[in-house]
Amino acid sequence: MWMLGPVGFTAPLLLIGLIALPILWFLLRAVPPAPIRRRFPGVALLLGLTDDKAETDRTPWWLLLLRMAAIAAAIIAFAGPVLNPEQRQPGTGPLLVVFDASWADARDWPRRIDRATTLLDEAARQGRPTAVIRLTDTPADIDFQSADAWTGRLAALSPNPWLPTATGWADKLPQGNFDSFWLSDGIEHPDRSALFAELATRGAVTVFQSPRPVFALAPASFGDGTIQLAATRLPASDPVEVEVIARGPDPSGIDRELARATLSFGLGASRAEVALSLPPELRNRVNRFELAGIRSAGAVSLTDDSLKRRKIALIGGREDREGLRLLSPTHYLRQALEPVADLIEGSLTDALLASPDVVILADVAKLTQTEQDAVLDWLDKGGMLLRFAGPGLAASDISRSAEDPLLPVRLREGGRTVGGAMSWGEPKTLAPFPETSPFHGLPVPADVNVTAQVLAQPDPDLAARTIAALADGTPLVTRKAIGQGQVVLFHVTANAEWSTLPLSGLFVQMLERLAVSTRPATPDAADLAGQTWVAETLLDAYGQKTDATVSAGTAGETLAAALDTGPGPDLRPGLYAGADRRVALNAVTPQTTLAPATWPAGTAIEGLEAAQEQALKGSFLSAALLMLLLDIIAALALSGRLNRGTRAAAVLLALLMLPPQARAQDSADATAIRATEAVVLAHVITGDAQLDDIAEAGLTGLGQRLWERTSVEPEAPVGVNIETDELAFYPFLYWPVSTSQPLPTADAYARLNDYLRTGGMILFDTRDADLTRAGGTSPEGEQLQRIAAGLDIPALEPLPKDHVLTRTFYLLQDFPGRYDGATVWVEAAPPDAEQVEGMPFRNLNDGVTPVVIGGNDWAAAWAVDDMGVPMFPVGRGFAGERQREMANRFGINLIMHVLTGNYKSDQVHVPALLERLGQ
Numbered sequence: 001m002w003m004l005g006p007v008g009f010t011a012p013l014l015l016i017g018l019i020a021l022p023i024l025w026f027l028l029r030a031v032p033p034a035p036i037r038r039r040f041p042g043v044a045l046l047l048g049l050t051d052d053k054a055e056t057d058r059t060p061w062w063l064l065l066l067r068m069a070a071i072a073a074a075i076i077a078f079a080g081p082v083l084n085p086e087q088r089q090p091g092t093g094p095l096l097v098v099f100d101a102s103w104a105d106a107r108d109w110p111r112r113i114d115r116a117t118t119l120l121d122e123a124a125r126q127g128r129p130t131a132v133i134r135l136t137d138t139p140a141d142i143d144f145q146s147a148d149a150w151t152g153r154l155a156a157l158s159p160n161p162w163l164p165t166a167t168g169w170a171d172k173l174p175q176g177n178f179d180s181f182w183l184s185d186g187i188e189h190p191d192r193s194a195l196f197a198e199l200a201t202r203g204a205v206t207v208f209q210s211p212r213p214v215f216a217l218a219p220a221s222f223g224d225g226t227i228q229l230a231a232t233r234l235p236a237s238d239p240v241e242v243e244v245i246a247r248g249p250d251p252s253g254i255d256r257e258l259a260r261a262t263l264s265f266g267l268g269a270s271r272a273e274v275a276l277s278l279p280p281e282l283r284n285r286v287n288r289f290e291l292a293g294i295r296s297a298g299a300v301s302l303t304d305d306s307l308k309r310r311k312i313a314l315i316g317g318r319e320d321r322e323g324l325r326l327l328s329p330t331h332y333l334r335q336a337l338e339p340v341a342d343l344i345e346g347s348l349t350d351a352l353l354a355s356p357d358v359v360i361l362a363d364v365a366k367l368t369q370t371e372q373d374a375v376l377d378w379l380d381k382g383g384m385l386l387r388f389a390g391p392g393l394a395a396s397d398i399s400r401s402a403e404d405p406l407l408p409v410r411l412r413e414g415g416r417t418v419g420g421a422m423s424w425g426e427p428k429t430l431a432p433f434p435e436t437s438p439f440h441g442l443p444v445p446a447d448v449n450v451t452a453q454v455l456a457q458p459d460p461d462l463a464a465r466t467i468a469a470l471a472d473g474t475p476l477v478t479r480k481a482i483g484q485g486q487v488v489l490f491h492v493t494a495n496a497e498w499s500t501l502p503l504s505g506l507f508v509q510m511l512e513r514l515a516v517s518t519r520p521a522t523p524d525a526a527d528l529a530g531q532t533w534v535a536e537t538l539l540d541a542y543g544q545k546t547d548a549t550v551s552a553g554t555a556g557e558t559l560a561a562a563l564d565t566g567p568g569p570d571l572r573p574g575l576y577a578g579a580d581r582r583v584a585l586n587a588v589t590p591q592t593t594l595a596p597a598t599w600p601a602g603t604a605i606e607g608l609e610a611a612q613e614q615a616l617k618g619s620f621l622s623a624a625l626l627m628l629l630l631d632i633i634a635a636l637a638l639s640g641r642l643n644r645g646t647r648a649a650a651v652l653l654a655l656l657m658l659p660p661q662a663r664a665q666d667s668a669d670a671t672a673i674r675a676t677e678a679v680v681l682a683h684v685i686t687g688d689a690q691l692d693d694i695a696e697a698g699l700t701g702l703g704q705r706l707w708e709r710t711s712v713e714p715e716a717p718v719g720v721n722i723e724t725d726e727l728a729f730y731p732f733l734y735w736p737v738s739t740s741q742p743l744p745t746a747d748a749y750a751r752l753n754d755y756l757r758t759g760g761m762i763l764f765d766t767r768d769a770d771l772t773r774a775g776g777t778s779p780e781g782e783q784l785q786r787i788a789a790g791l792d793i794p795a796l797e798p799l800p801k802d803h804v805l806t807r808t809f810y811l812l813q814d815f816p817g818r819y820d821g822a823t824v825w826v827e828a829a830p831p832d833a834e835q836v837e838g839m840p841f842r843n844l845n846d847g848v849t850p851v852v853i854g855g856n857d858w859a860a861a862w863a864v865d866d867m868g869v870p871m872f873p874v875g876r877g878f879a880g881e882r883q884r885e886m887a888n889r890f891g892i893n894l895i896m897h898v899l900t901g902n903y904k905s906d907q908v909h910v911p912a913l914l915e916r917l918g919q
Helices: 012-030 039-047 061-078 102-128 149-155 192-200 330-337 350-351 369-380 391-395 505-513 556-565 616-639 646-654 660-677 689-709 746-757 779-788 856-860 877-900 905-918
Strands: 003-004 007-009 081-083 095-099 131-132 179-184 205-209 214-217 221-223 225-232 240-249 255-265 271-276 289-293 298-300 309-316 343-344 357-362 382-389 466-469 474-480 485-490 532-538 574-577 583-586 604-606 683-684 717-722 732-736 761-765 797-798 825-827 851-854
Touching: 007 746, 012 061, 081 131, 095 102, 102 131, 102 149, 102 179, 131 149, 179 192, 192 205, 192 646, 214 289, 225 240, 240 271, 255 505, 298 309, 298 583, 309 330, 309 350, 350 357, 369 382, 369 474, 369 485, 391 574, 474 856, 532 556, 556 583, 574 905, 689 717, 689 732, 689 856, 732 856, 732 877, 746 761, 761 779, 761 856, 761 877, 856 877
Parallel strands: 095 131, 095 179, 179 205, 205 604, 309 343, 309 357, 357 382, 382 485, 683 717, 683 732, 732 761, 761 851
Antiparallel strands: 003 007, 007 081, 214 225, 221 225, 225 271, 240 255, 240 289, 289 298, 466 474, 474 485, 532 574, 574 583, 797 825, 825 851
16 A cells, blocks of 8 residues: 555555646647637628627636546545555564453453454454463463454453463463564553563564553541542543542442542642541441542452441440549450540440440449340341450359340359469460351460459350350350340450450450451451451452352452452452451552553554544545536536526535535434424444344334324334434433443433433343343343443332333233343332332332333344334244233333323322312
């Protein structure tokens, strides 16, 4: 291809014809030839006469120039001009495509896949064997195969939610020469330089690097009464503001946005910080922070128990004596808990009204019946009662013959004293904690000893309830479950009167393991060791939650190491639960630093956003045709043969020759008029021609059923482009989810959110019920999650049996399409929705659900051809036709719900209205 600036020509030899333009100029100037002057005496009789149809003796210069320009445009058009053609040196050897495939690539992963697909297509045309690797995978042998074999696998590739390491890949490179294309995330990683040097010895290395910035949100911390949030960016360039959102469940358990703050990056600043102040009740609900509008695991920070300060009611059995503060039963507890928890003072009854997480009774023996009943109700809801022994409990008669409801074991009278002046023997030390104990793995200091304690009665359940014991086997800490809560008893005092335990660091660690307090710091290896941690939540590279049930338990030592080095193939980012606490392993750890990737001098670096190749042949031909049309009009005008009618026809022809953009406004107005004159059902254009045809045929079939059975008479359906078309004209949008459709732009998301907020409904159909019936996921389902991340969608729930959609026109309980069995999701009912007496359904929200989500492929079940015959089979025989009928009924219910709202739900008000009328 011959290049002339940014324009290339596929047939440059045709441009030689431009040399003939000067020759053409002289030929046109010579035809017709100038008349020869001959003097004739009779001409004198014609002097003074004028001719209304005078003709020039030569063609005007501007008309000659117009004709030459038209011919030049035609010559250039046939020479095959192409704007921004992709110029690449053809290769002959194998091709290795290297993905970093980290969470930093998630921001533009579809573009990376498109880039790699282009490379593989070119390699396939050249017959080059290829191989594709992800540096976030465990290093494995590299096998070159045909490019066509890899092309089909690219769509299944996805980034991983951790940063890559080039360690080990250099040893796996095959022998021989090959070229490499490295799709980099733009971040410097360990051993990157060594791997690049090894690749450079095998052949040419080209780097693809996106200019889009990378944002990383550091784990949240708590200090000075506020939540400290920090984020970094790469590269550090212009000033920018990024919003960070705190999310968590509301009182009804629905995930909501709880708070929002703004991170401001200054000019050239790579780090931004903000302090977020929240009340304890709201702070304890937060389960994740995320950067708004950034779909990446690095932009998400899960929270664990290290952020949540518990409310603890601290009640002592004896009043503090002036000058003897160290003898107070609550002094050491207060010193240990004040920095890390919110303490509640006052009586037990008043403290329970504040809904504390933990109640500590230090040497409190007897409770009133009212207090005992209130504590039992609180325990049944998940509270924890922590009791410490003391002289008062030892001297009482509670839990002697019968076990007290608020004690884990029966107690002996009097207690036990060892190591004192009036006793035989030495003070007792602690035994190592067993594996079944929440304290397992904590080191036992040799200087911790016990001189007195209350003893437990030897009951059959004593061994199972003992979680800590002395060296002689005597129980030191016992525990019992009550409802969803638990009661824990330390058989020693909370001060140093009976033991040295409150003077040691072990005392604070034991409180930590019981989740009495939470420290605003990452737990160290000692806190995690000796336990098995199970994933409750796992994140993918896009920051979305994934199924955690497939993950096996993780040793505490492994989790501790990952908290320092970051997640990897062996331990994914997520929230891990131990015996009594949860720990968050985020894609970005406090030790994570972002540095720009550095490449050796002379490395070819290309951006992902390459200039798009555009053929110009059609534009030049159109210009040539337009200039020839103007030539005809000008020639007629010069010859005097352009009368009024001919002039009008020429103007009309010129208007028809205008580009489509000139008539776009008229087309838009016609579309708006058509869409508002009648009901028009619309579907989202996905770019997949077959899928869009099925969607249009499906809405056509649904429209026919509406004409036949209801008063709704929809017009022919239309396809809408969410990037350019106005959506307000259409009450209903059918969106068949396609993995090949790119994510909407920011303007499209704004248009879609306005549509949802103003009463529109979107039916998302993943068409994967045949694949996900057993509970799995599909590429379409994952694509829907990515699309929905930018939409203002309310909390959803499976379509309940008393939802208005089950009775807007037909009474339905199943909602099949071409497939059956997939869950249909609609807007969740408010938490205060109650069933009115005498009515068969609840008083649900009065609006129309803005979204309906399912995978039953409804359009295929509704679709009909030009003759009105169903296009696709549904099931077999009569059962299949019955399923198609139920699918049509669901479609009718859906459209009636969109057009009429929850009018049938409003019938719950009928009894009240009749009662008012009766008055």
